[in-house]
Amino acid sequence: MVAQVPVEPPQTACCQRVEIIANRSSGFGMVPEYMIVWVEPSSRHWAFDPAFVGEAREAFGVWSDAGVPVIFDFTSDSTRAMIRIFWRNRFAEPVTGRSTWWTADGRLGRVDVEIALAAHPGVDAPVVRAVIMHEIGHLLGFSHSREPDSIMSYYVSRAELSERDVARLRKRFALQARP
Numbered sequence: 611m612v613a614q615v616p617v618e619p620p621q622t623a624c625c626q627r628v629e630i631i632a633n634r635s636s637g638f639g640m641v642p643e644y645m646i647v648w649v650e651p652s653s654r655h656w657a658f659d660p661a662f663v664g665e666a667r668e669a670f671g672v673w674s675d676a677g678v679p680v681i682f683d684f685t686s687d688s689t690r691a692m693i694r695i696f697w698r699n700r701f702a703e704p705v706t707g708r709s710t711w712w713t714a715d716g717r718l719g720r721v722d723v724e725i726a727l728a729a730h731p732g733v734d735a736p737v738v739r740a741v742i743m744h745e746i747g748h749l750l751g752f753s754h755s756r757e758p759d760s761i762m763s764y765y766v767s768r769a770e771l772s773e774r775d776v777a778r779l780r781k782r783f784a785l786q787a788r789p
Contacts, residue, residue, distance in 0.1 A: 641750055642718060644681045648691035655699045657727035665735045666695050666725075669742035676776050678750060679783050693721045693749070695742065700726045706733065707741040709748060721749055740769040747775075751782060 649666045652658070670682040688694055701708065706729040712719040723745045727733050744766045755762040759772045771779070 641680060642692070643679060644683065645692045646683050646685050646690055647693045647695070648685050648688040649695040650688075650697050651686070653697035653727075655697055655727050657699070657733060658697055659735065661735045662697065662725075662727075662738045665739040666742050669739050669746060672739075672743055672771060673746055673750065673779075676771050676779055677783070678779060680750070691720075692718070693723065696722060696724045698724045698726050700728045705729065706737070707745050709745050736769040740766045743769065743771070750779070752778065 647667075647670060649663050651663055652660065667684060674680070674682060682693075685691055701724075706726050708724050708726075710722045710724075712721075723742065725738055725741055727738075740761065743761050744763075747762045752762050754764050755774075757763060757772070757774060758765075758767060759774075761768070761771050761775050
């Protein structure tokens with residue numbers, strides 16, 4: 611998946627848009643320990659299923675259960691959220707998920723994740739969960755992987771973390787210095 615940058619401007623003047631491209635992580639050395647998440651609760655897109663909202667929330671839970679030292683707190687107010695999940699019909703590019711990142715003073719300000727529900731036939735709850743897990747992986751600092759069983763594969767094929775994904779997660783955060 612290639613994270614593309616939509617043409618819409620950031621909602622606040624304090625932030626600068628950062629493009630995350632193929633084979634690159636977020637580029638942030640320090641991942642915030644607390645992130646507020648908002649998931650769009652409904653959509654008029656014909657392919658939307660209300661179960662997708664629960665799958666999106668569960669995607670964050672999978673990373674938490676694997677040991678990521680981040681508290682993901684959910685809100686019903688999108689203006690309070692650092693991470694926002696939106697449902698789209700499709701993109702001009704043949705991708706299912708993309709993220710737009712904004713920074714403020716060198717820190718992560720906000721991430722908008724968009725999921726294309728009609729990107730290809732068969733986008734269902736497990737696919738939505740896998741794509742959001744992949745985008746969270748970028749948020750946590752992981753680049754794309756050439757391993758087909760990895761959640762960070764260019765072509766996500768599973769809605770769970772592989773043993774290698776978990777090993778990388780443990781290594782990444784064990785080496786991260788705490789302030």
